[in-house]
Amino acid sequence: MEFSLLPKRILVVDDEEIIRDVIASKIQKSLAYDVVQASNGVTALRSIEEAAPDLIITDIKMPEMDGIELLGEIRKRHLNVPVIILTGYGTLEDAMSAIRLGAKSFIKKPFDINQIISLIENIFAVHQEIADAQEIVPFIRSQSFTIRIPNNYIYLSKAINYAFTTVRACWEMEADQLNDIKVALYEALLNSFEHGNLRVDKESKEKYLLLGHSVYRKYLIERMATEENRGKSITVFVSIDPIRVEISVLDDGPGFDHSSVNENLDPESFMKLYGRGLFLIKNLMDEVSFNDRGNSVRFLKYRPRGVDWNEPYDHAGEEPIVFHP
Structure with missing residues (x-):
């Protein structure tokens, strides 16, 4: 297995500068990771195109492009980067959309900054375990x-x-x-x-x-x-x-x-x-x-429809698998 000597790169996206600064400062102090900031989804995408981050922390409600739209754009580009959603007043529909698009977790504002640090560590630990399992x-x-x-x-x-x-x-x-x-x-x-x-x-x-x-x-x-x-x-x-x-x-x-x-x-x-x-x-x-x-x-x-299937699979009327734990 290959190990990188470069520090992890975290992208923090929020339209409130003070929130970005608090998160960035704590990550740099506690984890020694590089942190890049963006005020909305549009500037975040530009940053991603310049250099893909290892993890993204984003608010939902932002001008120009919100967090859900940003998450959708990330998935369109097939970037398998973990995303943590920050929200102060997100709807249930927003939450379900974020989960379906692959959000790893939600942090509700106001948040405990130590909770974010623990969550980042856990996500990177899981990614390492996935890499181990893939071998x-x-x-x-x-x-x-x-x-x-x-x-x-x-x-x-x-x-x-x-x-x-x-x-x-x-x-x-x-x-x-x-x-x-x-x-x-x-x-x-x-x-x-x-x-x-x-x-x-x-x-x-x-x-x-x-x-x-x-x-x-x-x-x-x-x-x-x-x-x-x-x-x-x-x-x-x-x-x-x-x-x-x-x-x-x-x-x-x-x-x-x-x-x-x-x-x-x-x-x-x-x-x-x-x-x-x-x-x-x-x-x-x-x-x-x-x-x-x-x-x-x-x-x-x-199974979602695969690229090799000419027609979507219709499972209506089929007997389910008989499974006895």
Whole structure:
């Protein structure tokens, strides 16, 4: 594997200069990365054309070209660069558009600058893991596999990266075309880890997150270490064929009443860091179901039309894959 000795390059896009300066200063001080600033999407695109950044942090509401339009232009150019969205008053439609276009995360204003630094570090760590996994892809011979991981958050991204790179290799598609699958898998695994196995309720998560991410992380570690939770695991079943991918995520928890999952979510609730996982899965996947106990979610995504297909594939009336985790 090749390692670059050059520092990472971050592009910060916001029409408020003070916000750009605060973010840029903290990144340079904490991470020693190069930071370039732009006041709107138009100037950001010019900067991208001069030298592609390793990561983009952009506001949504800006003059001339907003953050959603900028994200769309980035994807049109097939630039696989991670994007973090900043927003003070974005709509649910904006949020869903950004996710479909491949946004990695949302930060709501006013924000904790340390949260942005942690998020940048996590994104680059995940990208390195993806690069590691891609070296193994040519040696994969099976399109169906099972991953069973200990109930520890350090394994979540590893399982996601392996499953995602395998689907991408089998379908031979660009990463941004499969972002829906990655988001759904992330939300399903996080749900199994926090709510399924550790039985963290919404009120506790909200309380500890308000005290800070480090406080919430400490709380999770304490829950993981209890005798009740120490031996639990999460199992991921993946089945891929040329037409569709089916994924089931099973935890060792008692399950929940999935009939209460919200079909709709207001923008304020969506922008929170909790409570939107199952809503996203149901809206991003083609089929979603749960087992009777409520400790397993199964979702299915049909392959987007490929360049070699003369006609789009019509799956209407077909029997779904029978999959028994």
